[in-house]
Structures are given as structure tokens and as C-alpha cells.
Amino acid sequence: MTSEARAGTSDPPGERVDMRLVPIAAALWAGTILGLRLETRHAAFVGAAAALVAVAVGVPLARSRRLVIGLVALCLVVGVVAGASRATQVRDGPVAELAEIEAYVRLEGVVAADPELRGTDGGDERGPAAEYVLVRFRVDQIFGRGSTYRVRTPVMLVVDRSWLELLPGQRVAAWGRLSPADGDLGAFVDVHGEPEVMGGPGTVARMVEPLRAGLREAVRVVPAGHRGLIPGMVVGDESMIGGELREEMRVTGLTHLTAVSGTHVGIVLLAMLGAAKLIGVRGYLLPVVAVLSVAGFVLLVRPEPSVLRAAVMGTVAVAGVLVAGRRRALPALAAAVAVLVLIDPWLAVSVGFVLSVSATAGIILLVPRWREAMDWLPGPLALAVAVPLAAQLACTPMLLASFGEFSVASVPANMAVGPAVAPAMVLGLGAALAGPVFPPAAAALAWAAGLPSWWIATVAGWFARQPGAEFTWADGGAGAVLGVVLLLSGLALLPVLLRRPVVSAVAAAVVVIVLLQALPSPGWPPKGWLMVLCDVGQGDATVLRAGAASAVVVDAGPDPLLVRRCLDSLGVEHVPLLVLTHYHADHVDGVPGVLAGRRVDRAMVSPLDEPLENAQQVGTWLAAAGIPADPPRVGDSWTVGGISLDVLWPRRVITSSSESDSNNASVVLAADLHGVEVLLTGDIEPSAQRALLHAEPDLTTDILKVAHHGSRHQDPRMLSGLGAQLAVIGVGDNTHGHPDPEVLERLLTSGAEVRRTDHDGTFAVIRTAGGALATVAR
Structure with a gap:
């Protein structure tokens, strides 16, 4: 079969893509951004200047070009006006003014x-990790500073779990303290207490909530790991x-599967059209089925702006790949962008x-041609490769500019789960x-959906655990530049690669083996390694x-993901003893990754159950795995596989108004x-350090794991009086100033070599042939 025949509705050879609506949509989009970002008077100036420039440039040109410039x-x-008018509703008015002075107000709204x-995040000096609930809320009436105002302003409520049962459309009231916000929000509102419910949910929420609740109940027959x-x-x-699964989905670029993206709309659309054709629906009735299907799905999911965006994009993508081809699909996309930006300027x-x-x-632009290039693959498989590859490449500049992260695992992970998404x-x-x-029947269908869902969760977990699953890059301008370079390189090289089966196979092997490091890294772990400090960010492992x-x-x-990767890379299958020095999150939140x-x-755990929430969570994890956990006593000794461990601290619980009780209750081991x-x-602090040194006056060591990530709160004798040859620090990006420069200087002055995970990454300590200590970075 020829590639032209297999391409179906792709563009005829030589036919150019219709770009006429693209500059118009781009101008509307750009104008809307300016209107949203600029003050009203500046936005008006930009609009007037654009009109004058268009007139000045267009007069000497031919009529057709004048028309294009005029439309642009x-x-x-129009974009400037639309953006400025919408921004004014948010950043001006009573809500924004009261937020500037952080007023305590009463809100009524929907x-x-x-x-x-x-x-x-948390669990160090900031206290335990905490849960909170975000509720997007439209304020209709606000009372503050002795006055009542009628408004129509979106805000974000920060509330507790008592708000979780509310449904969209419900009218409620609450008291809270305002604080400034940006974007499409007039303010953040810190609310304490339960909502004062003043009305039932909206019509759409009442209609679809039985379906959503029934689905949540039905999936209880599916194992907990992937039922969600x-x-x-x-x-x-x-x-x-x-x-943990949420984080694995993020790392592997699969979060779009649970975020109601165009993929969902496309699947629903194709499934319903396929079913309609099977029962004999033809002709003009098929578009009716398509419209009703998309509308029903939007109502089920909730007709929020992001869902409407997904509905439009999914419909356009399906049309572009299977029906219209690039020539007609690109104008449809441009028109969709223009309409969506006008309806909701904040989308810009x-x-x-x-x-x-x-x-x-x-x-739209890449898949038809790339699918033709892979005429050596069956059509569906070529499509499964081309779609995630094209989407990832197109998104790369924005991903790097906004987040500074690029998921190498995204394309292979999306290809692997592709066949399971539609059945699920x-x-x-x-x-x-x-x-x-x-x-x-719902339970039976949910159980069946659990099978492809298990595969998706398994793929996400496997790829996320690979050390090279993602890389971090500077965000902002530097990230955008790198993204554009990668985009242009991909556009130039991928068509050549995809036409050649052998070259494509080699490239795929490079991605899986080298970049994802599915095979052990050469020289890692180093032979005869003694200990490893895992790079887990701001924390210890x-x-x-x-x-x-x-x-x-x-x-x-x-x-959990970072410590699991570290242990997997070392080939650790058996942990005879897990020591949790204390319950701060930067030391214990990764426990599921160890298990x-x-x-x-x-x-072995700290005797002080503080923070209590973290201690209870750790207890739940360990109990579920059948692992006994006990606090040690000073003098306890362990011999495990040729190594010995002696418990030196805590001898007592130290309470202090200036230090962390939990830190000072850390288990200290020799x-x-x-x-x-x-x-x-x-993480012991000076009070505990002094008590330890008083109890162990002859304490010495070859390797010092510096307490509390190199915090400035150290007893000088702990840094320079133990004779350490090597000082190691587990630390990542933080706002606490860890490690402190004076601490580093004191360590170096004492003759210790300093290694830290934020600079050296994961590293191992070994003994050289001459008996000296050395480190090997991964």
C-alpha cells in the first residue's frame, strides 16, 4: 500500500498550508496579552499606535495587502480592548483595594x-507538612471596613477539608482575610472555619454529580494503587x-491524561462517531452526534474554561489528523484560538x-507528514509514534521557559500507554x-477499566524511576532559547530519522538506554563502595x-521517587535496617520510595513523635508493609552485614524556645x-551537640555527616574537633542559607574535604588502593 493511500486525508503533494488566519489570530492573542498586562491608559495608547502604524504602512501597498494589514x-x-476590559474587572475595584490592605471581610458568592x-512541602523549621483546600470562588457581595459592595470578581479561597463536599454553583458565605493576587484573581482569601451554605449546587452540577459519585463508588473494586x-x-x-502516582505522572509527562485535555475529547468523539456508524448513522447526522457527544462530555466534566479549551482543541486535532488535513485544520485552529481568547481573555x-x-x-502540522515518512510501520503504530512526538516537540520551548524541566520519558511513556488510554x-x-x-454493571465496567489503568500506572512508575527521566534547565529566557534550539533541531532531523527504520530504532534505543539510563551507568556503583549520599534535594538520605x-x-x-531511583541504581534489594532520625518531612516523606x-x-525511629502528623503517616506506611518500628536506646548496638552501628543519641529530649525539639531528638549513630x-x-542543633560531646568526650570519626544540612546552628567542636577527613552534606535548593559559608570554612580549615549533594549530586565514598578515602560522583 502506498504512503499516500495510507495517509488517508493528508494533504495532496505540493499543496500549501493555508496560513491566512494565523496572523490574525496571533495579532488578537498578542493584543489581548498587552491589554491584560498594561494599565488601561497604556493599553489605549498601544491600540491607537497600532492603528496609526497600520495606516502608515498600508497606504503604499496593494489593496490585498492593505486588507491583511488592516485586519491584523x-x-x-480588539485584543487590547478585550484584555484591558477584563483585567480592569479584576485589578480595580473594592476586592483588589481591600486585598492591598489585607482586610478581614465577609464574602458572599458562588x-x-x-x-x-x-x-x-515542609517538615523542617517550618513545621509539619499540611493539607489545605483551594476553592475558586466568584464574589458577588463583599463587606469590609464598614461598607458593603456589589461586585463580580473571581478570588481563590484557601480553606480546610470541610469545604471539600461543595459543588460548583453552590452559594456560600464566609469570613476571611484578603491578600493580593495576580492573573485572573482579584485576591486570595484565607478562610477559617466551615462554609455558610446559602443555596444548592447549580443545575449542571446537580445533573452530573450522580454520575461522578457513581463512578467513584464503582472504582472501589479496583486496587487502590491505580483506581484513582x-x-x-x-x-x-x-x-x-x-x-506518589501523581508525581510519577508529572515526571513522565502523563498528567494530561487526568487533566481533561484534547486527548479525552478526541477519544470520546471518535468512540461516539464509531458507535454511530456501526448502528447506521450517516451523512449530516454524524456532525450532530459529534456536537452532542462533545457537549455531553463537557457537562459531565464541568464546563470550566480549561474544559472548553480542551473540547475545542481536541475537536480541531481530530479533524486535522483524520478528516481535514493540515490545509483546513490550521485555519480551524487559528479561528478556535481567536474565539477562545475573545470569550476568556485570561486564556491568552x-x-x-x-x-x-x-x-x-x-x-496538525507534523503528524500527517511524519506518518507518511514512517510508511515502514503499520498506520496505527505510525500514528502512535508521531502524535506524542509532535506534541512534545511543539511544547518544548514553553515547557523549558515556564518550568525549566524537560521530560525525556514523556514521548516513550506516552507511546507505551497510548493503546491503554482509550479502553480505560x-x-x-x-x-x-x-x-x-x-x-x-458499573462495578464490572470499572474493574475492566482497571486493567488498562494498571498498565498506565505501571508505565508511569517504571519510567519515572529512571535517573534520566527528566532534566532541569534554567527557566525564563535561557530555557526558551534552549527550547527553540531543540525545536528547530527536531524539525530538521526527525523527518530524516523517521524515514529510516534502522536509524529510528537506534535513536529509540539511545533514548531508552542512554538518556533514561535503563541500564546501569558505567562505573556505578563504584567497586567496593562504603556509603552513598543520595541527591534527594533539600533533605537527607x-x-x-x-x-x-x-x-x-x-x-x-x-x-519517594528520588530515593527510589538512588537505591535502584545501587541495586539495593534488601534493607535490614531503616533509620529515620526524626520526623521532619525532608527526612521521612520519601519512605514509600525505600519500601x-x-x-x-x-x-529505628526517633522517640519524639513530632510533628505528630508526619509520625502517624510514617507509622501507617510501616504498619502496612509489616515492618516493626521502635525507638532506640543509647548504648544499643547493631551488626549488619559486616558493619556495626552504635546509638549515641538521644539521651534525653531537649526542649528549647530557640531550637527545634524534633531536630534535637534526632537519632545519632556511630x-x-x-x-x-x-x-x-x-539534624541535631547546638544544645544536643554540646550534650552529645559532653557525654562522649573522646568522640572521633573519619567521615562526618554534617548536622542539619550545614545550618549555621552548629557547635564549633562538632565541625573541627572530631578529626574528620571527609565532611558530607545532604542539601538542595533552599531558602534557609544551607550550607552556611562559615560552617564550610570551618570544616575546610579543620582539614576535612567537603562534599555536598547540591554541587556533587549523588556520590559514593570508597577506599583507594592506598587506603585513603575518596568520593565518586555518579
């Missing part, structure tokens, strides 16, 4: 979107997705909107529709080798690693 200028002016449960993906993919409800400055447009444009969505959608009518595939792990860092895929015999002495100090 007009769209720029819940605009489903409440979202979030969690904070089903409501996430079907209706955008992420409330049942665990934190939304990163999500830019990524959605970029991905859709990439699919269609079966899950069937479960949602059946839930209110016949729950057993230390690995002491206890034998082949066995190691004692001291602290788990703040991120995953490994046999852990027992845990380890002997085949003749090399290591002092592991947790």
Missing part, C-alpha cells in the same frame, strides 16, 4: 469549580490519585492554553453512565553498604564500615 491591526486593537485538596486514574481520566476527578496568558495550542498545532476512558465512561442505573544488594538506609529524604520493591526488616568510622548526626 484591527485584531490587535463556588466556581470543584474544591481541590492540596498539600504543602479512572475518575481522573474520565471526569478529571483527581481526588483518589495518591501523591495561561501556560496551559499555550501548551494546548502548541500541541494541537504540532499534531471508554470503559470508565460506561461505568459512570451505568452507576446511577445499575451499580453492578544516606546508604550504608551491608553486603551484596543489601544496605542500611538512614533517612529517606523528601521525595517500594524492597524487603525491609525493621525500622557506624563502623569495615574500619571506616562514620558519624551520622541527623
Whole structure:
């Protein structure tokens, strides 16, 4: 079969893409950005200047070109006006004025979107990690500073879990303190207490909530690890997705599967059109089926701006790949951008909107030709390769500019899960529709949807654990420049690669093996390694080798994914002892990553259950894995696989108004690693350090794990009085000034060599042939 025949509706050879609407949409978009960002008087000046420039430039030109320039200028002016008028509603008026003085006010209004449960980072000096709920809210009436105002301003409420049961459209009132916000929000509102419910949910929420609730109930027959993906993919409800899976989805570029993207709309559209054709629907009725299908799906998910955007982009992408070809699909995309920006000008400055447009444009412009280039592959497989590759390449500049991160795993992960997405969505959608009518059928459909969902979760977990799954780059201008370079390189090289099966196979192998590092890195772990300090960001995770595939792990860092990658790279399958020095999040939040895929015999934990929330969470994790956990006593000794551990602290709980009680209750260990002495100090601060040195006046060590990430709160004797040859610091980007320059200077002056994970990454400590200590960075 020829490539032309297989391409179906792709463009005839030599036919140019219709670009006429692109500059018009771009001008409208640019004008809207200016209107949103500039003050009103400046926006008016820009609009007038654009009109004058258009007249001056267009007069000498031919009539057709004058028309194009006139339309572009007009769209720029319209965009400026639309953006400025919408921005004025948010940044001017009573809500913004009261937010500037952080007034305490009473709000009445309508819940605009489903409440979202979030969690904070923390667990060090800032206290324990905490949960909070965000509610997008439209204020209709506000009372503050003795006056009542009628408004129509969007704000974001920061509330507690008592708000989670609210539905969009419900009218509520609350008291809270305002603070300034930017973007499309008039203010943030810190609300304490339960909502004062003044009315029921909106019509749409009342109609679809039984379907959404029925789906949540039906998926309870699916194992907990991946059941949350089903409501996430079907209706955008992420409330049942665990934190670890959420992070794995982010790393592998799969979050769009639970964010109601154009992919969802495309699947629903194709499924419904396919079903309609099977039952004999033809001709003009097919567009009717398409419109009703998309409209019904939008109502089920909630007709929010991001959902409407996804509906438009998904429809355009399907039309571009399967129906219209690039020539007609690109004008449709340009028209869709113009309409969406006029309806909701804030989309013009939304990163999500830019990524959605970029991905859709990439699919429209690149997929048909790349699919033809891969005529050596079956059509569906060529499409499965081309679509994620085109979308990722098109989004790269914005991803790097905005987030400074690029997911190398995104393309292969999306290709791997591609065949499972549609079955999971269609079966899950069937479960949602059946839930209110016949729950057993809904449960059966949900169980079936659980099979492809398991595959998606498995792929996300495997790719996310690979050390090269993503790389970090400077965001802003530097990221944008790199993104553009990668985009241009991809546009130049990929058509050549894709036409050649052998070259394509080699390139795929390079991505999987080299960039994802699916095979062990050469020389890692180094032969005879004694200990490893894992780079887990701002936190601690230390690995002491206890034998082949066995190691004692001291602290788990703040991120399960990072510590899991580190242990996997070392080949650790057995952890005879897990030591959690204290319960701050930067030492214990990574515990699930230690437990995953490994046999852990027992845990040693701090005697002080503080912060209590973190201690309870750790207890839950360990109990679920059947791991006994006990606090140690000073004098306890352990011998594990040829290494010995002696407990030196805590001898007592130190309470202090100026230091962290939890830090000072850290478990301190003296380890002997085949003749090399290591002092592991947790996060003890000066009071505990002095008490430890008083109790152990002859304490010495070869390797010092510097306490508290190199904080300035140190007793000088801990830095220079122990005779350490090597000082190691677990630290990442932070706002605390860790490690302190004076601490580093004192360590160096004492003769110790200093290694830190924020500069050196993950590194191992070894003994050289001459018996000296050395470090090897990964």
C-alpha cells in the first residue's frame, strides 16, 4: 500500500498550508496579552499606535495587502480592548483595594469549580507538612471596613477539608482575610472555619454529580494503587490519585491524561462517531452526534474554561489528523484560538492554553507528514509514534521557559500507554453512565477499566524511576532559547530519522538506554563502595553498604521517587535496617520510595513523635508493609552485614524556645564500615551537640555527616574537633542559607574535604588502593 493511500486525508503533494488566519489570530492573542498586562491608559495608547502604524504602512501597498494589514491591526486593537476590559474587572475595584490592605471581610458568592485538596512541602523549621483546600470562588457581595459592595470578581479561597463536599454553583458565605493576587484573581482569601451554605449546587452540577459519585463508588473494586486514574481520566476527578502516582505522572509527562485535555475529547468523539456508524448513522447526522457527544462530555466534566479549551482543541486535532488535513485544520485552529481568547481573555496568558495550542498545532502540522515518512510501520503504530512526538516537540520551548524541566520519558511513556488510554476512558465512561442505573454493571465496567489503568500506572512508575527521566534547565529566557534550539533541531532531523527504520530504532534505543539510563551507568556503583549520599534535594538520605544488594538506609529524604531511583541504581534489594532520625518531612516523606520493591526488616525511629502528623503517616506506611518500628536506646548496638552501628543519641529530649525539639531528638549513630568510622548526626542543633560531646568526650570519626544540612546552628567542636577527613552534606535548593559559608570554612580549615549533594549530586565514598578515602560522583 502506498504512503499516500495510507495517509488517508493528508494533504495532496505540493499543496500549501493555508496560513491566512494565523496572523490574525496571533495579532488578537498578542493584543489581548498587552491589554491584560498594561494599565488601561497604556493599553489605549498601544491600540491607537497600532492603528496609526497600520495606516502608515498600508497606504503604499496593494489593496490585498492593505486588507491583511488592516485586519491584523484591527485584531490587535480588539485584543487590547478585550484584555484591558477584563483585567480592569479584576485589578480595580473594592476586592483588589481591600486585598492591598489585607482586610478581614465577609464574602458572599458562588463556588466556581470543584474544591481541590492540596498539600504543602515542609517538615523542617517550618513545621509539619499540611493539607489545605483551594476553592475558586466568584464574589458577588463583599463587606469590609464598614461598607458593603456589589461586585463580580473571581478570588481563590484557601480553606480546610470541610469545604471539600461543595459543588460548583453552590452559594456560600464566609469570613476571611484578603491578600493580593495576580492573573485572573482579584485576591486570595484565607478562610477559617466551615462554609455558610446559602443555596444548592447549580443545575449542571446537580445533573452530573450522580454520575461522578457513581463512578467513584464503582472504582472501589479496583486496587487502590491505580483506581484513582479512572475518575481522573474520565471526569478529571483527581481526588483518589495518591501523591506518589501523581508525581510519577508529572515526571513522565502523563498528567494530561487526568487533566481533561484534547486527548479525552478526541477519544470520546471518535468512540461516539464509531458507535454511530456501526448502528447506521450517516451523512449530516454524524456532525450532530459529534456536537452532542462533545457537549455531553463537557457537562459531565464541568464546563470550566480549561474544559472548553480542551473540547475545542481536541475537536480541531481530530479533524486535522483524520478528516481535514493540515490545509483546513490550521485555519480551524487559528479561528478556535481567536474565539477562545475573545470569550476568556485570561486564556491568552495561561501556560496551559499555550501548551494546548502548541500541541494541537504540532499534531496538525507534523503528524500527517511524519506518518507518511514512517510508511515502514503499520498506520496505527505510525500514528502512535508521531502524535506524542509532535506534541512534545511543539511544547518544548514553553515547557523549558515556564518550568525549566524537560521530560525525556514523556514521548516513550506516552507511546507505551497510548493503546491503554482509550479502553480505560471508554470503559470508565460506561461505568459512570451505568452507576446511577445499575451499580453492578458499573462495578464490572470499572474493574475492566482497571486493567488498562494498571498498565498506565505501571508505565508511569517504571519510567519515572529512571535517573534520566527528566532534566532541569534554567527557566525564563535561557530555557526558551534552549527550547527553540531543540525545536528547530527536531524539525530538521526527525523527518530524516523517521524515514529510516534502522536509524529510528537506534535513536529509540539511545533514548531508552542512554538518556533514561535503563541500564546501569558505567562505573556505578563504584567497586567496593562504603556509603552513598543520595541527591534527594533539600533533605537527607544516606546508604550504608551491608553486603551484596543489601544496605542500611538512614533517612529517606523528601521525595519517594528520588530515593527510589538512588537505591535502584545501587541495586539495593534488601534493607535490614531503616533509620529515620526524626520526623521532619525532608527526612521521612520519601519512605514509600525505600519500601517500594524492597524487603525491609525493621525500622529505628526517633522517640519524639513530632510533628505528630508526619509520625502517624510514617507509622501507617510501616504498619502496612509489616515492618516493626521502635525507638532506640543509647548504648544499643547493631551488626549488619559486616558493619556495626552504635546509638549515641538521644539521651534525653531537649526542649528549647530557640531550637527545634524534633531536630534535637534526632537519632545519632556511630557506624563502623569495615574500619571506616562514620558519624551520622541527623539534624541535631547546638544544645544536643554540646550534650552529645559532653557525654562522649573522646568522640572521633573519619567521615562526618554534617548536622542539619550545614545550618549555621552548629557547635564549633562538632565541625573541627572530631578529626574528620571527609565532611558530607545532604542539601538542595533552599531558602534557609544551607550550607552556611562559615560552617564550610570551618570544616575546610579543620582539614576535612567537603562534599555536598547540591554541587556533587549523588556520590559514593570508597577506599583507594592506598587506603585513603575518596568520593565518586555518579
